[in-house]
Amino acid sequence: MYNSQVAGLFDEIADMLSLDERKDRKFEVLAYRKAAMTISSLQEDVGDIYRKKGMYGLMELPGVGKGISGAIREFIETGRMRKYEDLKKRYPIDFKNLTRIRGLGSKRAFRLYKELRIKSIDDLKRALAKHRIKELPGFGAKSESELSKGMETLELSRNRMALGLALPEAELLVNRLKGSGLVDRVAIAGSTRRMKETVGDLDILVTSSHNEKVMDFISRLNEVQGVTLKGPTKITVRLKIGLSCDVRVVDDASFGAALQYFTGNKDHNVKVRQIAVKKGYKLNEYGLFDRKNRNLAGPDEESVYKKLGMDIMDPEMREDRGEVELSLQHRLPRLVSLGDIRGDLHVHTNHSDGANTIIEMAEAAKKIGREYIGITDHTKSEYVAGGMDDKKFVKHLHEIDYANDKLDGIRILKSAEIDILKDGSLDLQDKTLDMMDYRLASIHTNLNMQKEEMTRRVVKAMESGYVDILAHPTDRIINVRNPINMDLDRVFQAAADSKVVLEIDGYPERLDLNDENIIKARGYKAKFSIDTDSHRDSHYMLMKYGISTAKRGWVTPDLVVNALPLDKLMKQFRK
């Protein structure tokens, strides 16, 4: 994997170039930063892209042109980057680690080097211990203590948190603010609102006429560990769960513009603001202003887009993946939403590792308006999860028949989450599989196989004719376990050829397929099933994560099998 290395080098090049006084360098710095950002957030390895599509493939990446793609190629082929090495001779400083300290950028790091020969974190530690920082011009006692503090929290603060942990915390804070009586409107913004699978910090927006009281209220919340910075319109706090949280107070008349602005992402915003500039307007977090400085945007977000001649799009789309251009042409796709979902095709019961009975799960699903669910308990290889063998499964499937007889208003489909074994065979006999309405299969063991072997294993299972849905295809657990090593192009091609539906598992620690892989799979005309992987009745509420992940992959309702009515769904599953 070259991505993190290459992105790191580009960031350091940007740091070093920013020390050059010449004004025209400013934009070169920006270019390297943008390229670093693009590459670090890439799912596919730049090495793979280069091997598959060459320089042309690299130059398709946003912010990567002739110069930067050449540097990437040089690094992949030789393990070195001349531009970086030349700059490093002039600036032998560990910018990469030093600038991770909050409040320390490249310029101040360079000053520390010039004055005190500080090159590394260890050098800085020693200088801090001797209290030499506060004597420097431009630094003071406060800088010294802030650097000390910044170094302590270095490791904790930069880890992005899984959405499934961050969103509930954001919602809790929103509820606290609503209950305070100090605010009128409250909204979550930032990457949490875009439902990105991990978030770096929380952004919350409020309207209030009591700015100071709001700031005090926040800084005293039980969830808050300490205050990083505090001004009249903005406060940044460290939360006990290990996230940073920004809360901004704006006027009601600015709320729409602020929500647009702070939802981002950055590239999306830059493009929208460029459109504003072209129309002779200025767009910032306070509004959309014409030449006479009149605010044209209303208190809602839609008016900002509308005045720019654009259609508003779901926050999940705002990643600068072409949505700005389509919006200007009024050609945005209608994405799948919660209301399209008729059933849930990945549900566990207490017959394997779930908490509730078949009937309880069915009744809970009926209560939230599902027309059908598929019971997908584990097979015998998953013995830790109470997986069942063929004999037990036959009995289990009869119990589903019994539950269907007993219940009205919802149909329970007979299925299983079948283990794909090491050799690509399935963990139940064909005659058992024949008794089911459809079959969902996934990998749970032997996750460390080589790419070719793993790819053949999964493709073989899909081509068996006994797999209708491939569940959580990459098997990654966010921040815990990497995706399995397989050639997704071949897997998606096989899915299309064998008419196997790909799952978008909405369980928050999975979100699998994720947005980028969904986009890739759409290229192969794959179909999707958006499921919760529920292990208890309350888990049905996790569907929103699956829906948002699908939206981030631009999934339209016609691609979603569980948006189909039951009779059409059963035609999809042909056996």
Added chain:
DNA sequence: GCCGTTTTCGGCCCGACTGTTTTCAGTCG
């Protein structure tokens, strides 16, 4: 260095907060 509904040159988003300053540079998002 990148990029194109100002298109192969000449632009490149914009504001808040902080610390150390007498008016602003640096950092961050």
